[in-house]
Amino acid sequence: xxxxxxxxxxxxxxxxxxxxxxxxxxxxxxxxxxxIELRAPLLNPALIGRLVDNLLExxxxxxxxxxxxxxxxxxxxxxxxxxxTHDPLRRKAVLALRGVTGMSAPMAELILDGMATDxxxxxxxxxxEVEFGSPAALDTFVPRAGSAAxxxxxxxxxxxxxxxxxxxxxxxxxxxxxxxxxxAALGKTAAGEPVLAPLFARALAEQDPGIGACLAVxxxxxxxxxLEAAALARADxxxxxxxxxxxxxxxxxxxxxxxxxxxxxxxxxxxIAREALHSAGAAELAHxxxxxxxxxxxxxxxxxxxxxxxxxxxxxxxxxxxxxxxAMGALEETLPRGVxxxxxxxxxxxxxxxxxxxxxxxxxxxLHASPATTAWTVIFDPxxxxxxxxxxxxxxxxxxxxxxxxxxxxxxxxxxxQTVGVAGPDERIVRLAEQLGRFxxxxxxPIASMAWPPPQWHHDGRPPLxxxxxxxxxx
Numbered sequence: 001x002x003x004x005x006x007x008x009x010x011x012x013x014x015x016x017x018x019x020x021x022x023x024x025x026x027x028x029x030x031x032x033x034x035x036i037e038l039r040a041p042l043l044n045p046a047l048i049g050r051l052v053d054n055l056l057e058x059x060x061x062x063x064x065x066x067x068x069x070x071x072x073x074x075x076x077x078x079x080x081x082x083x084x085t086h087d088p089l090r091r092k093a094v095l096a097l098r099g100v101t102g103m104s105a106p107m108a109e110l111i112l113d114g115m116a117t118d119x120x121x122x123x124x125x126x127x128x129e130v131e132f133g134s135p136a137a138l139d140t141f142v143p144r145a146g147s148a149a150x151x152x153x154x155x156x157x158x159x160x161x162x163x164x165x166x167x168x169x170x171x172x173x174x175x176x177x178x179x180x181x182x183x184a185a186l187g188k189t190a191a192g193e194p195v196l197a198p199l200f201a202r203a204l205a206e207q208d209p210g211i212g213a214c215l216a217v218x219x220x221x222x223x224x225x226x227l228e229a230a231a232l233a234r235a236d237x238x239x240x241x242x243x244x245x246x247x248x249x250x251x252x253x254x255x256x257x258x259x260x261x262x263x264x265x266x267x268x269x270x271x272i273a274r275e276a277l278h279s280a281g282a283a284e285l286a287h288x289x290x291x292x293x294x295x296x297x298x299x300x301x302x303x304x305x306x307x308x309x310x311x312x313x314x315x316x317x318x319x320x321x322x323x324x325x326x327a328m329g330a331l332e333e334t335l336p337r338g339v340x341x342x343x344x345x346x347x348x349x350x351x352x353x354x355x356x357x358x359x360x361x362x363x364x365x366x367l368h369a370s371p372a373t374t375a376w377t378v379i380f381d382p383x384x385x386x387x388x389x390x391x392x393x394x395x396x397x398x399x400x401x402x403x404x405x406x407x408x409x410x411x412x413x414x415x416x417x418q419t420v421g422v423a424g425p426d427e428r429i430v431r432l433a434e435q436l437g438r439f440x441x442x443x444x445x446p447i448a449s450m451a452w453p454p455p456q457w458h459h460d461g462r463p464p465l466x467x468x469x470x471x472x473x474x475x
Contacts, residue, residue: 007037010096012194013218014201015041017054029099033339036099038194040219048230051216052186056158056234059184062210068128068138068180074208075176076121078200083116085109089203096195097168102339103297108168110295110335115169118455119176128180130456131465138182141474149475155181155468156236156259162250164242165192166299172200173455174239175215181468186231187217190242194219222246228253237261237468244416261467263460266301266418267388269308269410270447271432272320273403273424277313283323285423288448289395290327292421294376295451297337298391302419302443302450305389306381306396308406310424317399318366321380324397325368328376337375337393347390348374355379384409403428407435414440418460421447 007027015021021041028036063071081087090112097108117123128135132153136142141150159178163171171187175197178185187197198217205212220227228250232238237259240250244264254260270292276285292304307324309317340348352374358365358381366380377394381387384398386409400406403424410417417440422429433444442461443453456464 007035008092008095008099009037009039010092010195010199011202012038012189012198013041014198014205014212015051015216015218016058016205016213018047018051021047029102033102034095034099036096036195038100040194043218043220043227045226045230048227049233052158052231052234055184055186055214055216058210058213059157059182061213063179063182063184063214066182066211068135068182069125071179071182071211072121072124072128072135074204074211075119075124075179077207078203079116079119079121081203082112082119082200089199093196093199096199097193100195101165101168101193104336104338106335107295107297107338111168114295114452115172118173123455124176124180127455127465131463132469138180141472144473147475149473151471151473153181154470154472155183157183158235159183159185159237159239159468160231160235161185161187162238162240162242163187163190163193163197165190165194167296167301168193168196170241171197171217174241175201175217177465177468178237178239179211179215181465183237183468184214185216186235187215188228188231189217189219190222191219225253232258239263239468259468261462263301265416266460267386267413267416268302268304268419268421268450269306269386270304270421270450271403271406271423272307272309272447273422273428274310274313275425275428276423277309277315277320279314282313282315282320283327285447286320286323286327287331288446289324289421290331291335292447292450293328293393293395294331294335294337298389298393298395300451302453303391304395304419304421304447304450305391306387306398308384308398308400308403308409310403311399311401317397318380321366321378321397322368324395325376325378328368328378328393328395329370332370332375340374340392344390344392345374348377348392348394351379351390351394352377355381386410386413403432406432407439410436411439417441419443419445419450419453421445421450423447 023039026038094108137153141152144151175185247262247264355367364382368378
């Protein structure tokens with residue numbers, strides 16, 4: 001069924017303190033997804049400089065002396081709106097995500113539910129406790145554990161965020177972390193997902209105008225060094241998401257003395273021990289694995305490219321690939337994949353053709369694929385080397401004789417390795433985790449939890465808030 005062709009007009013920016021800027025409009029969607037007209041501002045270095053002035057002034061007036069739990073409460077109120085299926089903000093966010101990214105309505109709903117849950121007041125308060133012991137350390141000097149001294153935590157005055165567009169919501173999480181440290185935030189959105197961050201920023205400004213004045217979100221074309229120089233000139237911290245080359249390019253332009261945190265390309269995968277392949281649980285495990293692949297349409301850094309399945313269980317690796325295919329097919333009915341660009345579909349067809357050739361050549365490959373579409377693909381591949389997926393719900397299943405064989409197969413990925421989803425007895429998983437942790441993995445989790453790390457997870461091995469913080473000890 002086709003959506004209405006009347007476009008929904010959305011402002012893809014929040015620029016507190018600036019007069020209404022000149023804008024240009026982009027058109028998204030239409031056909032099977034909503035039509036969106038996104039308004040983006042036409043900026044220049046002088047406007048960016050003025051915006052930075054406004055943010056720093058607002059921080060001094062509205063954020064610096066604000067009790068951190070009041071900030072948490074305001075953010076949490078916006079999160080509750082995004083979780084409320086009857087709230088106009090929620091409905092606009094779903095519509096915008098669908099129109100701009102091409103994702104399905106169920107996927108947009110799932111992502112909002114998963115992300116906004118981490119922005120609720122209890123989750124953010126718990127994050128502060130985990131990171132700093134007491135949230136009050138961001139407000140005043142508090143007793144330091146094991147010492148007669150007191151300590152206080154300070155955040156940057158201005159944090160600049162440069163976002164990628166593969167996973168909606170990461171941009172909002174990043175800006176929230178700055179606000180929790182009482183840092184003003186300037187976020188540059190990506191062309192692939194320029195809507196959720198400004199929607200959140202405007203909603204926060206409605207909830208609490210003072211805090212909203214400390215947060216700016218906008219878009220400009222990547223590589224515009226004059227605008228980036230104006231944004232970076234007074235930054236105390238810079239957080240960048242994207243491809244490794246883009247992250248490194250930005251790192252070289254960060255002012256001396258500013259803290260830089262880069263989140264580049266990462267790869268994740270799953271591991272299933274033979275003990276988890278008993279007949280009663282193999283299908284349930286396949287469903288959890290399928291959901292891990294399908295969430296974010298496999299675009300997340302936490303999304304598995306493949307699963308290593310240990311031989312010797314009640315269900316063989318080849319049989320489990322069939323169960324995974326059945327689960328992927330069933331999931332397409334309830335959580336359909338979004339619309340792809342022609343090049344993405346072509347990459348899936350090429351990977352399928354290579355698997356078919358391996359099958360015909362007697363190399364042991366088996367292809368399981370959605371009929372007549374590229375909606376999902378499962379390839380059983382007996383060759384143990386790590387094979388990156390072209391994503392968009394194409395996943396491989398590889399058999400290994402023992403879990404001890406896996407570490408050497410993924411050693412070449414040490415610089416980009418991130419999440420490993422696991423299923424098996426704890427004593428064997430701990431042994432594997434020791435190996436994978438040495439080789440670069442920063443998170444080992446149950447397969448069912450791969451897509452949704454907790455707010456306090458060490459993203460790429462770093463603490464989410466403490467990496468931006470500075471401590472002052474008294475006494």
